[in-house]
Amino acid sequence: MSEQLQRATEVARVGEGVYRGNVAADWDIGGNANGGYLLALAARAMVDGTGRPPLSLTAHYLAPGRPGACTIEVDVLRAGRRTATAGARLRTTDGSVAIALLGTFGDQQPGGPAVVDGAPPDLPPYDDCIPLDPPAEGSGFGQRVGVRQHPDDVGFAFGTPSGRAEVRGWFRYRSEPSATEPFDVFDLLLATDAFAPVCFNRPEFPVGWAPTLELTVHIRALPAPGPLRCTFRSRFLQDGMFEEDGELWDAAGRLVAQSRQLALIPRPAV
Amino acid sequence: MSEQLQRATEVARVGEGVYRGNVAADWDIGGNANGGYLLALAARAMVDGTGRPPLSLTAHYLAPGRPGACTIEVDVLRAGRRTATAGARLRTTDGSVAIALLGTFGDQQPGGPAVVDGAPPDLPPYDDCIPLDPPAEGSGFGQRVGVRQHPDDVGFAFGTPSGRAEVRGWFRYRSEPSATEPFDVFDLLLATDAFAPVCFNRPEFPVGWAPTLELTVHIRALPAPGPLRCTFRSRFLQDGMFEEDGELWDAAGRLVAQSRQLALIPRPAV
Numbered sequence: 001m002s003e004q005l006q007r008a009t010e011v012a013r014v015g016e017g018v019y020r021g022n023v024a025a026d027w028d029i030g031g032n033a034n035g036g037y038l039l040a041l042a043a044r045a046m047v048d049g050t051g052r053p054p055l056s057l058t059a060h061y062l063a064p065g066r067p068g069a070c071t072i073e074v075d076v077l078r079a080g081r082r083t084a085t086a087g088a089r090l091r092t093t094d095g096s097v098a099i100a101l102l103g104t105f106g107d108q109q110p111g112g113p114a115v116v117d118g119a120p121p122d123l124p125p126y127d128d129c130i131p132l133d134p135p136a137e138g139s140g141f142g143q144r145v146g147v148r149q150h151p152d153d154v155g156f157a158f159g160t161p162s163g164r165a166e167v168r169g170w171f172r173y174r175s176e177p178s179a180t181e182p183f184d185v186f187d188l189l190l191a192t193d194a195f196a197p198v199c200f201n202r203p204e205f206p207v208g209w210a211p212t213l214e215l216t217v218h219i220r221a222l223p224a225p226g227p228l229r230c231t232f233r234s235r236f237l238q239d240g241m242f243e244e245d246g247e248l249w250d251a252a253g254r255l256v257a258q259s260r261q262l263a264l265i266p267r268p269a270v
Numbered sequence: 271m272s273e274q275l276q277r278a279t280e281v282a283r284v285g286e287g288v289y290r291g292n293v294a295a296d297w298d299i300g301g302n303a304n305g306g307y308l309l310a311l312a313a314r315a316m317v318d319g320t321g322r323p324p325l326s327l328t329a330h331y332l333a334p335g336r337p338g339a340c341t342i343e344v345d346v347l348r349a350g351r352r353t354a355t356a357g358a359r360l361r362t363t364d365g366s367v368a369i370a371l372l373g374t375f376g377d378q379q380p381g382g383p384a385v386v387d388g389a390p391p392d393l394p395p396y397d398d399c400i401p402l403d404p405p406a407e408g409s410g411f412g413q414r415v416g417v418r419q420h421p422d423d424v425g426f427a428f429g430t431p432s433g434r435a436e437v438r439g440w441f442r443y444r445s446e447p448s449a450t451e452p453f454d455v456f457d458l459l460l461a462t463d464a465f466a467p468v469c470f471n472r473p474e475f476p477v478g479w480a481p482t483l484e485l486t487v488h489i490r491a492l493p494a495p496g497p498l499r500c501t502f503r504s505r506f507l508q509d510g511m512f513e514e515d516g517e518l519w520d521a522a523g524r525l526v527a528q529s530r531q532l533a534l535i536p537r538p539a540v
Contacts, residue, residue: 055511056484056532058328060355060374062348077359077367078332083483085330085370087357089347097347100355102372104330104483112535113474114508115435165385204383213353213374214326216486218513218532220506236490236525238384241325243488243528255506258513260530262326262488265382 001186002173004144009041009186011048017074019045023092025067026140033065034141035212036193038099040186042072042090049074050084050105053185057103058216068093082106108222120229120249121168123150129170130154146174147194156200156207165198165234165242172227183223183250191228192217192246192259198234199242199265208266213241215261226251240265271456272443274414279311279456281318287344289315293362295337296410303335304411305482306463308369310456312342312360319344320354320375323455327373328486338363352376378492390499390519391438393420399440400424416444417464426470426477435468435504435512442497453493453520461498462487462516462529468504469512469535478536483511485531496521510535 011021021044027037039059047053070093076086083106089097123129129148149169155162171191197210229249234242246259281291291314297307309329317323345357353376359367393399399418419439425432441461467480499519504512516529 056330058372058484058486060326060372062355077370085332085367087370087372097355100347100357100372102328102330102357102370108509110509112508112510115472115474115504115506116508117435117505165387202385204385214328214486214488216328216484216530218484218511220511221509234385235387236385236528238382238386238525239378239380239491240382241488241490255508258506260486 001182001184004173004175005040005186005190008037009044011045011072013048017049017076019048019072019074021045021070021072023065023067023070027144028067029139029141033067034193035061035215036190037141038065038090039193039215040189042088042099042101043186043189045072045074046086046088046101046103047105049076050079050086052084052105052107054219055083055104055106056216056218057101057189058214059099059101060214061099061212063092063096063098065098066092110221116255118247118255120253121150121231123168123170123229126170126227144174145194146172149195153201156196161203162201163203165202165237167195167198167201167232169195169230170227171230182225183228185219188219188223188248188257189217191230191248192257193261195230195232197263198232198244199237202237205237206266206268208269210263210266212261212263215259217257217259219257221254221256223250223256224252224254237265271452271454274443274445275310275456275460278307279314281315281342283318287319287346289318289342289344291315291340291342293335293337293340297414298337299409299411303337304463305331305485306460307411308335308360309463309485310459312358312369312371313456313459315342315344316356316358316371316373317375319346320349320356322354322375322377324489325353325374325376326486326488327371327459328484329369329371330484331369331482333362333366333368335368336362380491386525388517388525390523391420391501393438393440393499396440396497414444415464416442419465423471426466431473432471433473435472435507437465437468437471437502439465439500440497441500452495453498455489458489458493458518458527459487461500461518462527463531465500465502467533468502468514469507472507475507476536476538478539480533480536483532483534485529487527487529489527491524491526493520493526494522494524507535
């Protein structure tokens with residue numbers, strides 16, 4: 001895990017299944033904590049509670065993640081030989097639940113035959129890709145995370161959406177050398193919600209806030225060091241909602257995580 | 271909802287957030303309740319608790335669904351204007367949690383521009399498709415649900431897997447006339463786990479038990495009457511696990527649900 005993410009997601013066990021932490025003020029987009037950051041923060045407590053890394057983790061987003069002290073309640077529902085299942089809630093300073101989670105935890109079991117029908121996105125070099133969309137540049141999240149998007153996928157920022165509900169790009173941190181970043185599962189959780197919403201690239205929809213209702217991440221392998229190559233796309237944008245499917249590939253060309261979120265299409269300005 | 275599913279998923283509120291129900295003995299595959307049936311059963315209690323239909327529902331499967339009395343504990347975490355979020359656990363007769371759930375509930379809000387990059391599978395007529403794989407034929411589930419699979423996708427049952435990790439087919443009930451089935455969201459939940467695991471169609475893997483770790487269903491529209499056309503496929507089968515993505519299309523040609531599950535690849539017989 002990147003050192004800065006580790007610091008920003010520290011939790012302390014203060015009772016049976018109860019953890020204290022802090023929603024950092026400087027992992028925000030426009031004042032509210034990034035969704036992937038909240039996921040990683042809650043996962044720190046769940047990993048401590050189950051003693052294992054996540055295999056599959058779902059979060060539902062109920063309220064904005066306001067900065068300040070938070071409490072994470074972890075409820076281990078079953079701990080078996082190979083996996084453990086736990087639920088959790090992250091409450092912010094005012095006591096309201098910001099995110100609710102449910103996950104199964106356990107170690108990867110590498111080996112056996114593999115079928116891989118896909119590949120990392122074909123990206124220009126990092127320096128030729130485009131930083132996060134401008135609003136996030138002015139936020140804490142954009143200062144920390146060095147997301148760079150494919151030049152073909154950032155047209156929405158200039159009023160010329162690509163027409164494909166797709167965003168591809170690099171994920172790394174700004175502060176660390178790109179070749180040796182010791183990514184782990186928490187960085188993967190963060191990376192699943194770090195890019196611009198793919199609906200921005202369809203001209204039918206306005207660019208605006210696209211709140212996540214639900215986000216599920218499956219960890220498919222432990223990542224090799226180095227930046228991730230990521231693809232996000234949606235095939236069904238209807239009735240005010242869209243799914244966004246993410247694939248995260250490590251520097252060794254291996255699929256390390258899949259994500260899917262259900263989110264609200266931004267509303268037209270009135 | 272089909273009348274038989276309605277009967278088999280009846281729940282009664284017996285206390286604050288506590289429901290009693292019954293895991294039917296005759297919705298099983300090989301003695302254990304089908305995963306989609308358990309999902310629909312737990313969802314009945316969650317829908318009662320939140321007063322709304324599911325938009326996104328995740329289940330983690332912890333233990334087999336043994337027949338008999340069950341208790342469903344529903345915890346409404348937030349009830350807002352448009353949506354409500356709730357967690358739940360279904361405990362079987364011995365008190366163990368068979369499935370744990372987390373979902374967001376609310377009404378569909380049809381309208382606005384739509385982008386649909388996909389179509390229902392191109393299937394031969396129902397009568398020319400092939401019933402569920404033989405083991406399920408001898409189980410209660412196969413007696414009730416009239417799943418018929420595309421002839422090109424059932425080679426695994428004859429020792430000649432298609433080579434594509436894909437299964438397409440029709441979903442309906444056996445007992446009801448196909449054209450007028452009044453499907454609702456509970457039937458959709460059931461249909462997401464009613465077909466043969468797609469890993470069966472890759473020759474690298476044995477045909478056997480492929481236990482679901484996690485299943486997430488997004489309801490994308492309310493279904494028109496009539497049988498569903500469904501596509502399930504996987505792109506990443508590695509390290510003993512595979513994701514299976516489902517698309518459910520109604521008789522009017524509309525995408526009504528998406529599912530994704532993370533499951534274990536069957537182990538070779540020893």
